[in-house]
Amino acid sequence: MPAPGVSNRTGVPSPSTAPKINPHTGVLPLFESVRVDLQDVFLQRSPRLAIRVDTRNRHGQWQHKYVERALPQQAPRGPYAVYLSSFFGRFRWLCFDLDDKRGEVGPDLATLLRWLEEAGLTYVVAASGSTGGRHVWVTAETLLESTLVKSIAVAAAKRLPTLDYGLLKSRTGAARPIGAPHRNGGRSELLLPMASRRAADLLTPATCGNPSDAFTRLLLIIDAVPAPQDIRPRVVGRDQLAEILDDEQGPRLAGTPRTALDRDTMSLLTRRPPADRVSEVCGSLLTKLALRRWTLPMVEHLLAERPYREGGLLHLCTAPGIGPLRVMLDEADIEEKLERQWARCVAYAATLPLDEEALERSENIGDVVALVGQLQTAADACPERWATEAGPADRAALDLFCLLALRSGSTMLSLDVRRAALATGHGRSTMHRAFGRLSLDSWLGRATDNGPAGTYELLPITASHPAFESVARGGTQGNPPPVGDRRPPLISLLQARLAAGQADVFAYGRATRHHSGGLGHHAGRVYQQLAERQERALSLAEICYRTGYRPRTAAKHLARMRDLLVATRSVMTVQHECPTCQAVPGERCRTAAGAVLRRRGADQHATRQTLAAERSSTPYYRPRTGSLVAAAKALGTHGRLAARARRYAVEIELYRWWQQEEAWMHTPKAGIRTGVQTHEEQAALVLTTLPRQPRRRYPRGADGRGDHAAARARIERRIATA
Template sequence: MHSPSSAPIHTPRTVALAARADLQELFLQLSPRLSVRVDTKNSEGKWQHKYVERSLPDRAPRGPYAVYLSSFFRGYRWLCFDLDTKRGDVGPDLATLLRWLEEAGLTYVVAASGSAGGRHVWVTAETLLDAPLVESIAVSAAKRLPTLDFGLLKSRTGAVRPIGAPHRNGGRSELLSPETPRRAAELLTPASCGNPADAFLRLLLVIDAVPAAEDVRPKLVGRDEFGKIIDDNGPRLAGTPRTALDRETMALLTRRPPADKVSEVCASLLTKLALRRWSQRMVERLLEDRRYREGGLLHLCTSPGVGSLRVMLNEAEAEEKFERQWKRCVAYAAKLPLPQDALEWTENLADVVAQVEQLQAAADACPERWATESGPADRAALDLFCLLALRSGSTVLSLDVRRAALATGYGRSTMHRAFGRLRLDSWLGHGADTGPASTHELLPVTASHPAFPLSARGGTQRNLPPKGVTRHTLLSRLEKQIAAGQADLFSYGRGTANHSGGLGHHAGRVYQQLALHADRALSLTELCQRTGYAPRTVAKHLTRMRDLLVATRAVMTVHHECPTCQAAPGERCRTAAGAVLRRRGADQHTARQTLAAERSSTPYYRPRPGSLVAAAKALGCHGVRASRARRYAVEIELYRWWQQEEEWMRAPKAGIRTGVQTHDEQAALVLTTLPRQPRRRYPRTSDGRGDHGAARARIERRIATA
């Protein structure tokens, strides 16, 4: 056995293990520490996902276990990129990560993590890597890969289940690439992996050369700059701290959390403190009080033990854990939507709310405009622009057709034509095109607006609503409306051998009205007035939705007033003398019975939101939006790759560029002895032209690995 500080990298036993392709024993032999983390069971004999540290065994444990990535002195032997399906679609992020590794000249091993769709990408280093370099790679990659769980690459206790280790919910971590375990064992062994330390410096340059995802939230102005993170002896949100805590926050802080929600309560508490503009030092003072350490901040001072017991951390481990958790919660709080009481975060928010309300009122006042063949797509695009305007506080928006298509449930070509029709009808205007995404501007509603009806003109121009009052209501309505229309059940087209058609977007518009008024039933007449369709058309869509159990019919049986004796609803009919009517077989006048029968014969309809997925599966159109998102991810990656190729073709070829190459958004300068960054060659045909079909197939193969 070896010591943590002088771990052997290449021994006869590791050669034998690599030859036998026993990956679990190989991980144990190459472990940078003399211990592993092993999962524990509860009283019912089930794995509870609470790992404790145990001595390094000779053989792999039978239950779930994890090996450390770094030594006790923070020297990393492996880099494991954990892509989690809980954070989003793993496929595009996996393709991007593998492209980075190939451009940096690094070898890798891809494995299924054991959970549904998760992936582990293992990269071995010839020599132990320093923690600052690994942390820089993890932070840079996490800004560009939404599904990457980079916490294990920044923590002293970062550990991952090796290939072949069982999962607590069943299954094991399985090898995906390379195909043979023997080749994977060679790539996981430091002596034969072929990954020098310079290659990891090159990886950092490759990642930093890719622009990070832009923050869609605008810069906020006012007394408190909400959402801006500053460094005040630790990260915190800009603004004046509010030291007075509300009742809910104090309850989280002082009460001991349940054994199964210790981390959840701590994360919620730290996020609330970050939103109150607390600094790291202010939270450290709370940790000095025993009441709070044993309350909501218990997770920062302890680690999971056996059963419901907690193991106390030493001072260094607790400090490192607190800094990591606080930084994560501050970053999360900066991306949260602003509360309703913080409407001063932008100067023109009230004007944006008023303009969006005018646009929605004008759109609702002319339902026939959206009842045409292209009307549902146009209304969906307009609602999306209004929703983004309310979220960003600006009427000038940059939105490409693919993002709009995925958000509304339509195709990219349909959204492109919808944008053009909205511009022709003066709903949208052209903005300054400063990037790859087209910039549009929501135009205000004026008295001469062609789509604004005469009956609705004048009222909204003089009597504006109270500023900021309807923002939350408009956001909720638009989110429900767009979510109801983007369901796979309402995809367009008739079913063919290669395509499964849904009910269509016109049926989606009818369902949107049912979903917006789920608190009450709507009659056929009211649906026709709100959608602009003919009664025959609405009845046809409702019949198909009823057959799929998406909508139900309800008969409204209520009390009615009596035309004969003027009895109020709920009262019995009376005779001319004032006595209660008690005739044989009836206690109401004939006119009142006739009125009740006429009103109860009117059909009313209610939605059944929980049946949308089941109905789409029954109709054969489930997964249309997911396949469209996958196709658009391939197109975006293909376009980006060709742009890099064009940039390389236009670059001067006289001589070889030397020295450090940096990007404008690169946070830090990294020195390297490499002459230049590697370039990923674009496929070419025999005559030297770009082979876009081969490039697309190569990208699809990478995404297919997920």
């Protein structure tokens, strides 16, 4: 019987242990008779008698919160990291962390390896985990000073956008060694050199062959390469709404700082956070300060006050200890931690929507308000465009885009059809077709986007636009009011119009045995005109002029609304002006001499009586806003929008659940717990598929395929019990 790992032919490795092609390099590695565990190498050469170990939450998932533990004899089974420097801040290893989330790793890796070879330094390259990141380990024969390592890290970061240099600037910097597991699955794998014994020699100070002067040469080589304009690498996402400035005051959002803090920010700053929310409170506080255009020196001034150091900024001054206890950091570590956290919060704040005060100060808000005003004027100038069968849905979609543009200060908007459907009272398919029609008519422009929601841009009215002639023929005269006076009325107008369209009484569809029909969205358009001008009554002629409907159609909708007391009819028979003597309503007619007219049988001129008779034959209509719910209950359509929102919530959760299942199916399962990971109170949780929630196994049929009907039923039951 052959020995384990050897085939029947003498000296030939069995297929189970035969060397395989490296998936990262495509090269067949040399056969290695004795494999060295690199995790033991890191633990034996650790510059400190401690490591940092990841912790689990109550659901058994790794939460990426590392705590310090004593140096073990064997490597932990979960994610852990080894310190790069000693307790006094002198470095034994330099770990260059190239993160694929910051950009393309390949060019930066080639550049870094070329620098190391020119400096005469040996290195070890490893895959950081399940993603495309890389770790480049460089060992020093003697411990290096922190100032030299920090200079190398800062110089390299100016030229390598994907380099995360925070662990090289901090005296408490730690990195996962080669072979350590990743919290999302997979392990850090050795790439170069392919023999683990050779890699162990390069990670050992006595055999690495990297003297201290070689690192000085590395710094000179890096500084010889011209750096780009930006002195600090950062990721500018596609959803960034604010400009980030990076100068001698550190990273900050463009604008004038607002030093006065509101009540919520002061509460976060002065109160001591709970033990399990120290980092969360600090992140929220720094984000609020970044949105108020604060600078790094201003935040450093807060750290000089003891109440703030023990309040919301406690995370910057301490590190996690045993249990609820926290370990105080020295001033150098506090400064480094503040710079790192501040840069992260500023980058995140740039992706958040601007508040009202920031919007008023932004440079492009005037252009956005002018464009929205132009679009609304053009839409009102051609009412017959919205009187067609699909017109109410198209106008509601256009109004929603205009409202979102005014709120966000941007004409480039990402909007999914379900969110639009709930905001307008229409269906998701109706909104999808409305987006397409508005794009064909040059109201919207489709932008390229790979996100889950479609991205559109509001287009200005040009000579080729279908509504250009209507605007030119019926455009307004005079200078428009300032932006500060135009934006709030437009927002109020669009909000009221969309709120009226959401009413269940205007739900579409004819009544059947299984379906209760509402008045329809065309009746909703008529009601919107009444609600927008509820301070005065509107005649049938004015309603037809503003909506584009024929008198017969408008009268039909008004009659149905009158039957449900949604609208009332009023007749103006008193208090008319006099065309003869120009008497205002409420005054009696007078003669040419100025005396009060007192003729037998009449106290008014004949022209005034004729005007009153003409107006008494013209009906006027007013809305009754408080009767919409009662009318919907009378029609049987009450709760239609709430049911649609519940159905869309189920569809969104079902789609997210299936996406999570697909991601799990394509994830390597080595070292990952499989099986059902649930707990007894899971049915009482709020519906979400955040990564921290325990994984729920997707229902499967007898053939192994996903059973979407069963998954939908489970989600509906959880919604019913939530």
